[in-house]
Amino acid sequence: MAELLIELYSEEIPAGMQAAAADQLARKVEEFLHGFGVKADSMTSHVAPQRLALLAAGLPQNLPDRKEQRKGPRVDAPDKAIEGFLRANGLDSTDGLQVEEDKKGAFYVLDIDEKGGPLSDALAAFMPGMIEAFQWPKSIRWGSGSLRWVRPLRAILCLFDGAPVTFTVGGLTSGAVTYGHRFMAPEAIEISDPHDYVGALERAHVLVDAAVREAMIAEGASRLAEGVSCTVAEDAALISETAGLVEWPVPLLGKIDDAFMDVPEEVLISVMRTHQKYFALRDKDANLAPYFITITNMVTEDEGAAIIAGNERVLRARLSDGRFFWDQDCKQTLESRLPQLEKITFQAQLGTVAAKSQRIAKLASIVAEALSADAEAAEQAAQLCKADLVSGMVYEFPELQGIMGGYYAQNDGLGDAVAAAIRDHYKPAGPGDAIPATAEGMAVALADKIDTLTGFWSIDEKPTGSKDPYALRRAALGVIRILVETDTALALSPLFEEAFKLHKTEKPLIEKLVAELMAFVADRLKVHLRGQGISHDVVNAVFALGSDDVVALASKSAQLKAFLDSEDGANLKAAYTRANGICAQAKHDSDKVDAALLAAAEEQALHQAIAALDGTADGAYDRQLDALATLRAPVDAFFEAVMVNDDDAKIRHNRLSLLQALVQNMRRAADFDLIE
Structure with missing residues (x-):
């Protein structure tokens, strides 16, 4: 078996582009080999500031023979369809095609029978096009050539089975030569064995890994x-x-x-x-x-x-x-900077940063009371939280916004609570960032994120597909994390409604927008919970019950997962599916059971167990699930001993009602139809 070594040596590749480039090179070579039905035993890509390299081992010296049959258009298809098929396969006429028939009629078939040639020849043909088509976030042309690369390409090394693979691209001819460290070992290095590539460069003060x-x-x-x-x-x-x-x-x-x-x-x-x-x-x-x-x-x-x-x-x-x-x-207070915020536009349709600060302050006061935080400190922090945007430090170092505001608040003597809330109000800024450390900080952070979400919803600027220019998904996840990680029960719908009012949203639209935004937050919560190992179907089953308390939804999802992972839960889910299927097939939706018609001991026991659930649906969710678990034994006994489809129509109807009662009681805990 043979080995392949490719190295593309250039001026410095920006650090942020290196990993993706290494992945792209490996992917392109892998796709090239796959096209010939070849797979390397191993493939390793390397990248360093001046080189992009790939080593592939376990390759055949010669490509396998290839036989393939390509089905074309029908014989009576439009001329354009037939011409397109011919063009795609490098043919001028239908003379080289076969005609076959199936139930749909006669169609053209191209039989391909190619003898496999040396892989080195295929590589020589592949490499120039691959290099020319290589994708960089930014690329340049240099000299009089047309080749584009991230930085000027200086040399190409391509070695297969110990011999150079020769081709020309961008005025460069490939060979077996690379170069060591630009300053400590700039001499050319000839590579004859791919195994020695990494070691040879290390001896020349280059670590390619x-x-x-x-x-x-x-x-x-x-x-x-x-x-x-x-x-x-x-x-x-x-x-x-x-x-x-x-x-x-x-x-x-x-x-x-x-x-x-x-x-x-x-x-x-x-x-x-x-x-x-x-x-x-x-x-x-x-x-x-x-x-x-x-x-x-x-x-x-x-x-x-x-x-x-x-x-x-x-x-x-x-x-x-x-x-x-x-x-x-430090010579200027945060409060004295507030008028300057009138000159900064937050978003063209949503007004200035000054207007946003005023909205945040009103929301923060409401949220603070719900969190048992100092409402006065939270409101003051919210009014001042954006003031550092017009400071010299934040203008020079934008990544310090919020942080510097906290320091300036301390310098102004505003107290630790206000300073901490200003400092933390952007948190969490990402998945790895901590949430605010204080209740006042949580209040301001929640108010800021809720104002942003409702603002963009009010002007119909919502995330679409992979596009989220205003980081609204991150804002929603920030709201979720603050509440979930502090186990804070907070109804979001009333806050959203208040925030929409502050944006002067028309009253008839508010209810609709609140529902849409709650659905968006719920979707983000599902993503958050999936990251914790709770599958989407379990989350959907809980969400179907409806709630705007993300903490309760998250807690119930975790408890339902644990219940379903238990033996009782798994068996009950199977029983639910069976019972629901029987009722659906019989088109029976009544859950009114006539106790006098319950003849078998097993159906009596199941009826008593279901009746014992009364009141549990309004209690704590863990007790609700525990109560459902008590159904496992009587349900198993019922299905083992009782024939639902009794010849007596009244008994049959009553037993179907008993099963429907089981289904309805289980649905109070979760929509088990959604669980896969």
Whole structure:
């Protein structure tokens, strides 16, 4: 069996595009092989800043013979259909086609009988088109050529079964040559064995495996941090990003000037992480330490001293800007900034950020009372929560919105409750983000998200398919997470109704829009619960009962899943399906049972068990399910001993009513028809 090695060597590929490019290369090669009925034993793709590579093992040297019959249009089909079939198969006339008949008539058939040739020849024909059709989020042309690539393509290595596969594309001819590290080993390297590719490049100071680079960054940074009694602030995304910036990662430890350590730590971290790709360190008390770690791409004779000095100098300049914004912003209160919000449009049809802040404040006061939070603090925080958008710091570092507002509130002496609520009101910003830490923060966050949802619903701007430009799905999930993770029972419909009124939505539309928005939130809750292992059918069965309390819906879904996973629950579900099927077949929908007609002991026992359920439907859901579980034994006994379709019409009708009573009582707990 043979091996295939492909490497596309270029100028630096942006880190954010590397993983998708590696997947695309593997997918294209896999599809190419599949077209010939070939599958590699293994396929591994690699990506580094200057190269995109793939190794495939266990390939045949020659392609298998291919026999295929392609069915074409009917003989009497329109000429255009026949011409299209001929064109698609590279034919000029129907002379090479066979005619076969079936029940629908005569139709053309193309018999293909191809002898398999060398796979290397097929590769040489495939590679130029694959490279030309490669998709990048952004691509460029260079020189006088027409080839587009993410950055100028400099060399192509293609090796199959130990020999170069030669082809030309974009003015480049493929071969068996690659290049080492741009600075430490820039010489050409000839590869004769795909097995040696990774090792040969490692000897030339290039680690082609992104996972290896990530591990080297994590381990090296941790080692440096331990040397100053610190730990590296956890940041998997930054590790992945920096691994895409270097081919030979070398972590270096730098010092933050003490003059900047009284600036809010989020500012320091944002400057270091976003602008410089530095890792922050924390001391034993989890406070931000006066150090940073940068990842360089080479080993230097001075052990990185000049690089560290240069990075410290750049960081000092960056942090000087941060300190300036902090000092200037603290001279102005949040309240004094509110008039400036009139100049910022939230959305053309929904008005200014100032108007949004006023709506949030009214909603936050209502929500705070429902949450037993400080309504006055929540309302004040809501009025001021967007004021930091016009601060110098947030203008320069938009990712700090909310966070800086919290600091400015503390600077204004507004108290911890107000400051924390402003700081947290955007939370949760994503699946991995925490919810607000205080009740007041929850109130403002819920009010903000509800205002956003109802606002866009009121102007008919809703998510469609994969498009969600206003992040409304995230807003709905934020509402769900805040309520579910704090086990807060809160009826959403009245809040939605109030929010629509604040948007001055026409009264006749409000009821309809509330129902639509509740359905949207319910759909998001289903997605959230599926992530916790609760299948969609179980969730749908609970949702069918109707409720606008997401906590109750989530809790009931989890309890119903546990019930169905039990032996009693599984058997009862089967009994429900059987009973419902019998009643449906008989077209019987009455659940009125005449106790005097119950002759068999088993049907009497089942009737008594069903009667004992009275009142349980209004109790706690776990007790309701426990009560249903008591039906298991009498239901099993009934189906084993009692013939439903009795010759006596009255007895038959009564037994059908008994089964319908069973069905109706079970439906009070969930719509079991929806459970698969």
